[in-house]
Amino acid sequence: MSLTQYKQFLSQSKVIPKTNDNAEMVQRVGQRIANAITQYYKQKGIANNISNYKWEFNLVESKEVNAWCMPGGKVVVYTGILPITQNENALAIVLGHEITHAVAGHGKERMSQEMAAQGIQAAGNVALGSNPKTVNIFNSIYGPTAQVGVLLPNSRNQELEADHYGLIFAAIAGYDPKEAIPFWTRMMNLSNGQAPPVFLSDHPSDAARIEKLKQLMPEALTYYKPVTNQ
Ligand SMILES: [Zn+2]
Numbered sequence: 001m002s003l004t005q006y007k008q009f010l011s012q013s014k015v016i017p018k019t020n021d022n023a024e025m026v027q028r029v030g031q032r033i034a035n036a037i038t039q040y041y042k043q044k045g046i047a048n049n050i051s052n053y054k055w056e057f058n059l060v061e062s063k064e065v066n067a068w069c070m071p072g073g074k075v076v077v078y079t080g081i082l083p084i085t086q087n088e089n090a091l092a093i094v095l096g097h098e099i100t101h102a103v104a105g106h107g108k109e110r111m112s113q114e115m116a117a118q119g120i121q122a123a124g125n126v127a128l129g130s131n132p133k134t135v136n137i138f139n140s141i142y143g144p145t146a147q148v149g150v151l152l153p154n155s156r157n158q159e160l161e162a163d164h165y166g167l168i169f170a171a172i173a174g175y176d177p178k179e180a181i182p183f184w185t186r187m188m189n190l191s192n193g194q195a196p197p198v199f200l201s202d203h204p205s206d207a208a209r210i211e212k213l214k215q216l217m218p219e220a221l222t223y224y225k226p227v228t229n230q
Contacts, residue, residue: 006074014061023059026077030057033095036172065197069102090183092175096166106158107141167220174227177220
C-alpha cells in the first residue's frame with residue numbers, strides 16, 4: 001500500500017528536482033540516516049526487520065510544516081518545514097524521528113487500532129489495499145492527506161521511542177543530536193501561533209519533551225562522530 005500511495009502522492013505534488021540544493025540535502029541526510037539504521041540493526045542482529053525497505057527521499061513544495069516516512073522507507077519532506085529546521089543537523093533530527101516511527105512499526109500499531117475501532121477485518125494485504133476505508137486510515141496516519149484531529153496522535157511511548165532512537169540514528173549518521181533541543185523549541189514556539197502545523201498535532205511539543213530530550217542526550221552523544229564534509 002505504501003508504494004501505491006507514495007507514487008500517487010508524488011504524482012499529485014510538486015516534487016522539487018534532485019538538482020536543487022535543498023532537495024539534494026534531503027536526499028543526503030535521509031540516506032545517511034538510512035545507512036545508520038542499517039548499520040545499527042545489523043549490529044543488533046535485526047537487519048531482517050528492514051530488509052524489504054527501498055529508501056526514497058523527496059522534497060515537495062508545500063507551505064505545510066510536515067515530514068513523514070511510510071513503512072518501506074518512502075520519505076517526504078515539505079518545503080514548509082525548512083524554515084523551522086534551518087540547518088542540516090535539525091533536518092537530521094526530524095528525519096531520524098520520522099524514520100524511527102516507520103522502522104519501529106508505530107504506524108502499523110496505530111493502523112490496527114483504528115481498523116479495529118472502525119470494525120474492519122484484516123483479510124490479507126491485497127484486500128486491505130483495495131478497501132477505501134483502509135486506504136483512508138493509511139493516509140491519515142502516514143501523512144499525505146492527514147487531517148488534524150482525525151486520529152489519535154502518536155502515543156507518548158511512541159514519541160519517546162522515536163525521540164530516543166531518532167537521536168541515536170542522527171548521531172551515528174554524523175549529525176549533532178544536541179540540535180534537537182533548539183529545533184523542538186522552535187516547534188514548540190510555533191504551536192503558540194493561530195494554526196498549529198499538522199506535524200505538531202501528530203508530535204505534540206512541550207516543555208516535557210524538551211526535558212526528556214535533555215535526559216536522552218548523554219547516551220546519544222556516545223554515538224556521535226561529526227561528519228567533516230558538510
Ligand atoms: Zn513523532
